[in-house]
Amino acid sequence: MSRLSVRAPLAWFGPGRLVPDARVVCDGGLISAAGPASEIARAEREIDVDGFLMPAAADRHVHIERSDPVAVLHGGVTAVRDLGWPANRIFNVADASELVSFNGPLIRAAGPILTAPGVYPTRAAWALPGTGREVTGGLEAAVAVRELAAAGATAIKVSLNAEAGPTLADAELMAICDAAALAGIPVTAHAQGAGQVERALGAGVQELAHTPWVRLSDDVIGAAATRMRWVSTLDILSFGRDTPEIRAALDNLRRFHDAGGQVSYGTDLGNAAIPAGIHTRELLWMRDAGLTNEEVLGALIRSPVVRDAPADLIALGSNPLEGLTAFGDIRLVVRSGRVVIG
Ligand SMILES: [Zn+2]
Structure with missing residues (x-):
């Protein structure tokens, strides 16, 4: 399975972990790295989402x-x-x-x-x-x-x-x-x-x-x-x-x-x-x-975004911490490191 990275202007990795300009790397169905994009190398294949990235x-x-x-x-x-x-x-x-x-x-x-x-x-x-x-x-x-x-x-x-x-x-x-x-x-x-x-x-x-x-x-x-x-x-x-x-x-x-x-x-x-x-x-x-x-x-969420957690991610059109109706606009779904929609 090839590696995939997802980059987003704003991400929430779990309670208390809001990360501007974030990158998450998925490898073999698991998350291998996640953090500020400036600190994490991109994978061969990268998706840039214009939205809010979080665990599925x-x-x-x-x-x-x-x-x-x-x-x-x-x-x-x-x-x-x-x-x-x-x-x-x-x-x-x-x-x-x-x-x-x-x-x-x-x-x-x-x-x-x-x-x-x-x-x-x-x-x-x-x-x-x-x-x-x-x-x-x-x-x-x-x-x-x-x-x-x-x-x-x-x-x-x-x-x-x-x-x-x-x-x-x-x-x-x-x-x-x-x-x-x-x-x-x-x-x-x-x-x-x-x-x-x-x-x-x-x-x-x-x-x-x-x-x-x-x-x-x-x-x-x-x-x-x-x-x-x-x-x-x-x-x-x-x-x-x-x-x-x-x-x-x-x-x-x-x-x-x-x-x-x-x-x-x-x-x-x-x-x-x-x-x-x-x-x-x-x-x-x-x-x-x-x-x-x-x-x-x-x-x-299934699991917070941490190393070795399942590579299951979603991206939304707006920030759900500011309004839960953001879940009505799902722009990306990744399950087990594979892009399902997006
Ligand atoms: Zn029942």
Whole structure:
């Protein structure tokens, strides 16, 4: 693979690192150098972008087969994490996404959602058969985790949806968390209904796949902020309209963020009318919850621009630190050191 350098009048490499007249060198799918253009030698091939250069985006909650991978990539998202799809489909797609020939983002996947028999998501309208994997008892739950980890899962998703029927028992949930810890992968929960966030916290679940949309107490928020990451998925509660759910979620996220909780960008792409690519309205909701524009960018990116980070870059027509609507004008997308658009 030939080397490529990208030069731009202004670049943001990560939190606190705004660089005028910057150059980034991509080599073999990784970043080999980045800094002021006067200090970094150009590669054989150089692109001069008239815009704002920054790391590309990762969407940490998608259902990629319900969307268009090409549109996702062209919209500035070079990596996604699929949080619920049949194992016999999604792990093949994830493997294929590693290839240079794949026209889409890098795909990581949880595989099927572990759940109690007969409930969400096994009968959800959007879900193919196999999107849920029913488990009964701690032993069966642990076996399911080990099988998914062996198949390539990078996270384990559990459904704790008390509004859809019975949920996994505490013993099953704890067996899942223990087995996932042994496999070295995090557990992410769909927590819905009274007391479910509290149960996830108690069992050691590291992440919520959605910002909760029922008001949580300050005590629960405080505990969550020290032990969990939350994936935003705010716009699915609103789709641009004012709803009780978006108000409650913004109130929860504001307190979670104030308490030091880590927020990651995720859209639940595949859910209704969420568009492929960077979804500006999701970013604007995050700002409404109290994140600064720079914190929103930090939550959005796959990785800061540093040596040996993935060579995934985007360029915008204007500076998003001054206005997040800049994401509506994407001028360059580089994935793995290859120019996708630009
Ligand atoms: Zn989802």
